[in-house]
Amino acid sequence: xxxxxxxxxxxxxxxxxxxxxxxxxxxxxxxxxxxxxxxxxxxxxxxxxxxxxxxxxxxxxxxxxxxxxxxxxxxxxxxxxxxxxxxxxxxxxxxxxxxxxxxxxxxxxxxxxxxxxxxxxxxxxxxxxxxxxxxxxxxxxxxxxxxxxxxxxxxxxxxxxxxxxxxxxxxxxxxxxxxxxxxxxxxxxxxxxxxxxxxxxxxxxxxxxxxxxxxxxxxxxxxxxxxxxxxxxxxxxxxxxxxxxxxxxxxxxxxxxxxxxxxxxxxxxxxxxxxxxxxxxxxxxxxxxxxxxxxxxxxxxxxxxxxxxxxxxxxxxxxxxxxxxxxxxxxxxxxxxxxxxxxxxxxxxxxxxxxxxxxxxxxxxxxxxxxxxxxxxxxxxxxxxxxxxxxxxxxxxxxxxxxxxxxxxxxxxxxxxxxxxxxxxxxxxxxxxxxxxxxxxxxxxxxxxxxx
Numbered sequence: 001x002x003x004x005x006x007x008x009x010x011x012x013x014x015x016x017x018x019x020x021x022x023x024x025x026x027x028x029x030x031x032x033x034x035x036x037x038x039x040x041x042x043x044x045x046x047x048x049x050x051x052x053x054x055x056x057x058x059x060x061x062x063x064x065x066x067x068x069x070x071x072x073x074x075x076x077x078x079x080x081x082x083x084x085x086x087x088x089x090x091x092x093x094x095x096x097x098x099x100x101x102x103x104x105x106x107x108x109x110x111x112x113x114x115x116x117x118x119x120x121x122x123x124x125x126x127x128x129x130x131x132x133x134x135x136x137x138x139x140x141x142x143x144x145x146x147x148x149x150x151x152x153x154x155x156x157x158x159x160x161x162x163x164x165x166x167x168x169x170x171x172x173x174x175x176x177x178x179x180x181x182x183x184x185x186x187x188x189x190x191x192x193x194x195x196x197x198x199x200x201x202x203x204x205x206x207x208x209x210x211x212x213x214x215x216x217x218x219x220x221x222x223x224x225x226x227x228x229x230x231x232x233x234x235x236x237x238x239x240x241x242x243x244x245x246x247x248x249x250x251x252x253x254x255x256x257x258x259x260x261x262x263x264x265x266x267x268x269x270x271x272x273x274x275x276x277x278x279x280x281x282x283x284x285x286x287x288x289x290x291x292x293x294x295x296x297x298x299x300x301x302x303x304x305x306x307x308x309x310x311x312x313x314x315x316x317x318x319x320x321x322x323x324x325x326x327x328x329x330x331x332x333x334x335x336x337x338x339x340x341x342x343x344x345x346x347x348x349x350x351x352x353x354x355x356x357x358x359x360x361x362x363x364x365x366x367x368x369x370x371x372x373x374x375x376x377x378x379x380x381x382x383x384x385x386x387x388x389x390x391x392x393x394x395x396x397x398x399x400x401x402x403x404x405x406x407x408x409x410x411x412x413x414x415x416x417x418x419x420x421x422x423x424x425x426x427x428x429x430x431x432x433x434x435x436x437x438x439x440x441x442x443x444x445x446x447x448x449x450x451x452x
Contacts, residue, residue, distance in 0.1 A: 107250025
């Protein structure tokens with residue numbers, strides 16, 4: 001979810017609670033000589049080193065988003081036929097990206113760099129195939145309240161299509177039992193779900209689903225300094241983190257190249273990380289792939305098992321490929337939230353009001369719905385307000401509006417040896433995050449010779 005509040009303005013106080021949070025990012029022009037030289041996160045994660053082992057071949061990643069454009073040069077040959085859940089009023093199908101966001105996420109995952117004879121943008125796992133599933137925009141699904149139904153249907157389709165990894169770089173501030181059941185269905189079918197936790201940390205920090213749904217892996221964003229991005233939402237729903245700032249990647253539109261930031265981007269890199277590991281170990285189950293990701297992660301430095309800023313830590317697929325350790329039991333989900341949710345007989349009254357009846361949220365290791373947590377990376381208190389939240393939500397329903405985000409495009413990179421020219425932006429306008437400090441620095445997730 002780059003920090004883009006896509007396509008529009010914040011129209012009302014309630015959008016953080018009841019609108020769709022299609023988490024996007026801010027954009028600015030690139031000035032380096034090549035696209036690849038701007039992709040700092042690939043250097044930090046030692047992409048070329050990993051690509052000597054695997055590029056993700058044999059893995060299918062479902063991208064539940066705004067569509068994926070298969071004509072983008074960096075995605076040529078990477079995009080399969082999928083499913084279109086957008087209304088008939090939307091032109092095209094799942095291969096028609098109505099905002100460019102889905103193509104951007106696919107580019108971060110599977111971009112091949114083919115543009116300009118190899119001068120394009122690369123994804124972290126350029127050997128995977130993308131299964132596009134297009135879902136409606138916020139204004140087409142009852143102001144966000146219809147979002148769980150579309151996401152549930154998309155997740156079930158992806159699982160039935162045997163997508164090992166399901167990437168959801170979007171979300172909803174409301175949920176229901178169908179979405180919770182769909183996540184569990186996908187896990188039972190052998191898939192892994194990675195979902196963005198949202199970009200409204202400074203604007204309410206509300207829970208976003210399915211990132212907060214038990215069984216989905218909630219992904220937060222970090223920058224080059226390995227701190228939680230100021231926009232990245234925090235709390236018990238955060239399981240892992242990945243780079244999500246100054247991201248350069250393929251996208252839709254005239255130029256086919258964008259720069260963005262957000263937990264959307266971080267989610268795409270987490271999905272690609274899982275794809276690389278799974279490609280190297282195709283006989284592993286979803287539980288084993290996730291367990292190895294967690295076992296090799298760059299964790300918090302405060303001595304805790306996890307914190308609410310980056311969860312259990314920053315993904316390190318290179319370490320997982322080199323020294324994965326014991327993948328553990330094939331049939332046991334490694335995160336505690338799923339078992340905790342199964343022990344919960346019914347949600348609390350507050351949870352029912354703000355999340356939807358029968359739809360538990362992630363909690364701590366002992367079970368229960370989402371509870372107050374501490375943003376240990378920022379030394380600030382994260383409080384889930386019970387009765388007050390329910391009252392606010394009721395007021396919000398009366399005046400709900402949608403926060404949407406748009407991203408600016410970059411001009412296409414010049415041929416090698418030619419300087420990059422700054423060109424006018426086309427069609428994207430991002431909301432920049434406000435000032436704020438991230439979490440405390442995390443030690444050594446990427447040992448990349450000092451390049452952060």
